[in-house]
Amino acid sequence: MSEYMKSLLFAGILCIVCSSLLTAAASGLKKIQQENLLTDQRKNILKSAGLIEKDKNYTANEINRMFNESIRYVHIDENGQLIDTKKKVSKIDGKDLPVYLYQKKEGEIEAYIIPINTRGLWGEILGYLAIKNDGKTISGFTVYKHSETPGLGGEIEQHWFQSNFVGKKITGPTGEFVSISVAKGKADDTVSIDKRENYVDGISGATLTGKFLSRGIKEVLSGYEPVSVIFRKKLQFCKTNPNTPWCKK
Amino acid sequence: MKLPKKLSGTKSFKTFMEPIWGENPISIQMLGICSALAVTVQMKTALVMGLSMTFVVSFSSMIISFMRKIIPRNIRIIVELSVIATLVILIDEFLRAFYYDISKQLSVFVGLIITNCIVLGRAEAFALSNSPRLAFIDGLGNGAGYGLVLVTVACIRELLGSGKLFGFRIVPEAFYAAGYEDAGFMLLAPAAFIIIGLLVWLQKSITGD
Numbered sequence: 159m160s161e162y163m164k165s166l167l168f169a170g171i172l173c174i175v176c177s178s179l180l181t182a183a184a185s186g187l188k189k190i191q192q193e194n195l196l197t198d199q200r201k202n203i204l205k206s207a208g209l210i211e212k213d214k215n216y217t218a219n220e221i222n223r224m225f226n227e228s229i230r231y232v233h234i235d236e237n238g239q240l241i242d243t244k245k246k247v248s249k250i251d252g253k254d255l256p257v258y259l260y261q262k263k264e265g266e267i268e269a270y271i272i273p274i275n276t277r278g279l280w281g282e283i284l285g286y287l288a289i290k291n292d293g294k295t296i297s298g299f300t301v302y303k304h305s306e307t308p309g310l311g312g313e314i315e316q317h318w319f320q321s322n323f324v325g326k327k328i329t330g331p332t333g334e335f336v337s338i339s340v341a342k343g344k345a346d347d348t349v350s351i352d353k354r355e356n357y358v359d360g361i362s363g364a365t366l367t368g369k370f371l372s373r374g375i376k377e378v379l380s381g382y383e384p385v386s387v388i389f390r391k392k393l394q395f396c397k398t399n400p401n402t403p404w405c406k407k
Numbered sequence: 408m409k410l411p412k413k414l415s416g417t418k419s420f421k422t423f424m425e426p427i428w429g430e431n432p433i434s435i436q437m438l439g440i441c442s443a444l445a446v447t448v449q450m451k452t453a454l455v456m457g458l459s460m461t462f463v464v465s466f467s468s469m470i471i472s473f474m475r476k477i478i479p480r481n482i483r484i485i486v487e488l489s490v491i492a493t494l495v496i497l498i499d500e501f502l503r504a505f506y507y508d509i510s511k512q513l514s515v516f517v518g519l520i521i522t523n524c525i526v527l528g529r530a531e532a533f534a535l536s537n538s539p540r541l542a543f544i545d546g547l548g549n550g551a552g553y554g555l556v557l558v559t560v561a562c563i564r565e566l567l568g569s570g571k572l573f574g575f576r577i578v579p580e581a582f583y584a585a586g587y588e589d590a591g592f593m594l595l596a597p598a599a600f601i602i603i604g605l606l607v608w609l610q611k612s613i614t615g616d
Contacts, residue, residue, distance in 0.1 A: 165479040176493040183497050187504040194507040
């Protein structure tokens with residue numbers, strides 16, 4: 159056998175061995191990995207709603223139980239009506255806004271949780287923003303996937319940064335929509351006092367991550383304005399649409 | 408530390424200790440600096456990275472050494488890389504399945520072990536001309552030497568940069584109340600560069616090189 163044939167044969171066998179090993183590992187572990195991913199998303203939804211304690215470890219079962227107890231996943235159109243996802247009629251015009259509702263057993267809706275999907279400096283940032291049932295006040299913000307620089311932009315996944323959002327407003331003093339932005343530095347030092355409600359402290363060394371995040375959140379939130387408006391003007395809305403889920407007492 | 412002469416005199420022991428101190432991959436050979444800058448912001452990630460690296464470099468060296476007599480010379484780099492890449496992807500999949508949180512923090516850096524020159528360097532320089540047992544030990548030593556530097560750098564950076572070790576607060580809150588501030592510079596990559604530089608200086612002045 160010539161030298162070339164030997165090399166080819168060797169390479170071929172090596173390829174088969176390596177690829178079958180990898181296939182086995184990837185398909186064998188896929189289920190566990192996907193469960194991890196789903197649990198992590200659910201954990202983040204619960205976290206944004208303020209249901210997760212900071213230094214406590216939760217098992218996957220606990221997370222799933224809590225999620226099933228208090229979170230409801232719905233699709234809403236721009237008029238605030240539920241979209242029946244079982245009817246497979248896709249709405250071509252009009253919006254389909256997926257929202258998680260935080261609702262204690264048959265009680266009033268406490269908050270609604272919006273999935274955030276925005277560009278970051280190095281890749282997309284995925285997370286959740288929970289807004290209280292007044293349609294104005296943020297009750298939590300989490301990030302579950304990003305590729306920002308660890309220690310710099312990566313700080314967006316840290317507790318200190320995310321806890322900044324709690325209690326801030328997405329509306330201005332007269333109730334108009336402004337969104338929430340990341341300040342450059344401490345919000346108290348850099349933003350005038352009347353706007354501080356709409357700014358959170360920035361991360362030093364990660365100005366660009368902050369910029370992208372602010373822009374992305376604004377885009378998402380303005381898309382979700384129809385939902386927020388329902389909550390802001392609930393009384394008016396419920397007179398005309400008494401059968402929507404947020405009007406039932 | 409006094410070890411019985413029997414142990415410290417063996418070839419395996421020398422093979423293991425050499426890369427930890429005298430031939431340390433980072434501080435002497437200046438390999439693998441890139442990942443050393445990236446994952447040393449926190450102790451936890453540095454430790455897991457050190458362990459992953461040890462796993463990859465020791466097993467890849469061993470496997471390559473097993474095949475050293477049948478690897479065709481003209482494609483040996485490709486063969487070495489496929490072995491290394493397979494191991495790295497395996498460990499990445501494993502971390503994602505069982506240590507999800509840590510794998511999230513390490514993000515791309517586990518995958519980047521493939522491009523770490525230490526692994527290929529050991530395969531080329533050692534595994535191709537030594538027995539599988541020695542190659543494995545050499546890999547362990549190199550992984551440990553690499554991990555040791557990583558953990559040292561991470562210890563300094565996490566302590567000065569965020570006042571914590573392994574995520575636990577070390578610098579008491581009272582210090583912050585009194586006006587102490589974390590050195591934010593320590594969280595940036597250049598800080599790791601400087602610390603590694605200082606470590607090299609320290610080591611060279613100890614050995615008198």
